[in-house]
């Protein structure tokens with residue numbers, strides 16, 4: 001029994017050494033498990049369908065309240081990916097909340113800032129980017145996302161969206177429209193854009209961010225034709 005345990009620990013240790021050896025530029029963290037996951041993502045991203053030698057980013061798209069930010073944080077926690085929360089970054093740059101930007105400078109100005117920021121995301125590899133709910137509606141934005149990474153559509157039912165956002169006042173498009181029929185009609189209008197942009201679609205209703213992340217990674221592996229390894 002003890003022999004078996006020691007044997008399995010030794011194999012795990014050898015496995016870790018192998019992972020480190022095959023990814024020399026990784027950041028070796030104290031948390032070995034996280035490091036291995038990070039390297040797995042990296043390895044898998046290196047065998048990429050676009051034939052480029054780089055670690056792809058993951059662009060999370062979908063309607064307001066789909067859980068893009070929570071899933072971004074989970075990708076950071078589980079896979080050590082650096083996250084970019086587009087709305088938060090725009091707020092920081094503009095020194096204004098999204099609602100204020102819409103009110104003072106207008107929606108068109110905000111959309112320009114979104115496009116500008118997306119353009120910058122190509123300068124780094126392996127980012128988890130939580131896009132604002134309207135980012136995938138512009139063709140040029142989608143072109144940038146597709147060029148630099150995987151576009152993951154988090155699909156969510158209107159009822160779930162409503163439950164998640166009903167007490168929030170940070171989304172100008174829903175101010176005065178905070179009801180299920182309005183949310184349903186806006187999702188219907190946007191769905192074709194989300195679907196067209198998506199490399200991967202994950203249903204989020206009733207799933208935790210951790211479960212969603214696992215599904216995203218499973219789907220990425222399928223896309224890249226490297227089945228078998230479990231994360």
Ligand code: S3P
Nearest residue numbers: 063064065087132133134171172
């Ligand atoms: C918007 C979604 C919001 C924010 C802005 C506009 C949209 O982001 O970018 O209020 O057009 O759907 P979240 O999807 O993160 O709420």
